[in-house]
Amino acid sequence: MSAEIIYGRELAEDIRERMTKEVADLRELGVVPGLAVVIVGNDPASLSYVRGKDKASKKVGLESNLIELPEEVSQEELLDLVDRLNHDSNVHGILVQLPLPDHINEDEVIEAISPSKDVDGFHPVSIGRMMAGKETFLPCTPLGILTMFKEKEISLEGKHVVVLGRSRIVGKPIGQMLLNENATVTYCHSRTKNLKDFTQNADILIVAVGKPGFISGDDIKDGAVVIDVGVNRIEDGSLTGDVDFESALEKASYITPVPRGVGPMTITMLLHNTIQAAKQLNQIPQRSS
Numbered sequence: 001m002s003a004e005i006i007y008g009r010e011l012a013e014d015i016r017e018r019m020t021k022e023v024a025d026l027r028e029l030g031v032v033p034g035l036a037v038v039i040v041g042n043d044p045a046s047l048s049y050v051r052g053k054d055k056a057s058k059k060v061g062l063e064s065n066l067i068e069l070p071e072e073v074s075q076e077e078l079l080d081l082v083d084r085l086n087h088d089s090n091v092h093g094i095l096v097q098l099p100l101p102d103h104i105n106e107d108e109v110i111e112a113i114s115p116s117k118d119v120d121g122f123h124p125v126s127i128g129r130m131m132a133g134k135e136t137f138l139p140c141t142p143l144g145i146l147t148m149f150k151e152k153e154i155s156l157e158g159k160h161v162v163v164l165g166r167s168r169i170v171g172k173p174i175g176q177m178l179l180n181e182n183a184t185v186t187y188c189h190s191r192t193k194n195l196k197d198f199t200q201n202a203d204i205l206i207v208a209v210g211k212p213g214f215i216s217g218d219d220i221k222d223g224a225v226v227i228d229v230g231v232n233r234i235e236d237g238s239l240t241g242d243v244d245f246e247s248a249l250e251k252a253s254y255i256t257p258v259p260r261g262v263g264p265m266t267i268t269m270l271l272h273n274t275i276q277a278a279k280q281l282n283q284i285p286q287r288s289s
């Protein structure tokens, strides 16, 4: 058996095409969805991420404002900026790229963002609403994974989902979101004992650990759906996931590659959330994009 490969990049392109039309319709109504992306310092990986977000936003017709601040910016200056963006009616989504330098209190910055503009879905209000199963901004990487399942019509109800990793941005929220979809969810992490006992019993295995080749074909059950969230740069400079793709391909029913898998969906969901924010703030009825 060889799995169907879910190319997130292709799905993302289709979704962005639909979004471009939706943004054009909104512009005709006088609503120009605006995203402000804030980056502190000049970490090359973070700069490359935010420039990618900025470029993708502009391509679908959003107004994107990339604000680059020096490493030495103070907590107060950053909070002032967030406050100004909260009150700027042309800005519907605010994203502060993480991690922030050590002298900045990250939680305080995230909590300063208005929940109505929290397009990253990291504000405690957004997290609380997600836990309660209420409509809210969902964090982009898990929302990208959920959208993949929906686009591929992979059923979730009653499925045993095993999530490897319990980070705030991937592991915890994807588990909660799939629980909300009536899956049965098990979380595993670095203290989990006998990891294989869990992974080999997963109908759907989501791997977000950050270790190249951490999971191989032997670790999964026949016909499992395998979602590889990991992005690891290896010695030859190329990117690879947390799953040994070749061996898992033989056992899985669906599998995502790295690159071109989950990554492109993440940015697309940021655009989705920004469009939803613009509609909410302008009281335009929602439709799926």
Ligand code: NAP
Pocket: 141, 164, 165, 166, 167, 168, 169, 170, 171, 188, 189, 190, 191, 192, 195, 208, 209, 210, 211, 229, 230, 231, 232, 262, 263, 264, 266
């Ligand atoms: P993280 O915050 O470093 O969390 C890693 C998780 O893996 C932790 O929960 C950790 O457990 C667990 N873990 C580590 N070693 C383990 C082991 N031996 N057995 C079982 N669990 C283990 O990472 P993250 O931010 O979630 O990111 C995970 C990966 O996804 C990274 O490669 C990252 O680059 C990638 N990522 C990709 C996207 C995308 O858009 N494609 C977005 C975000 C992240 P403990 O909690 O016990 O320490």
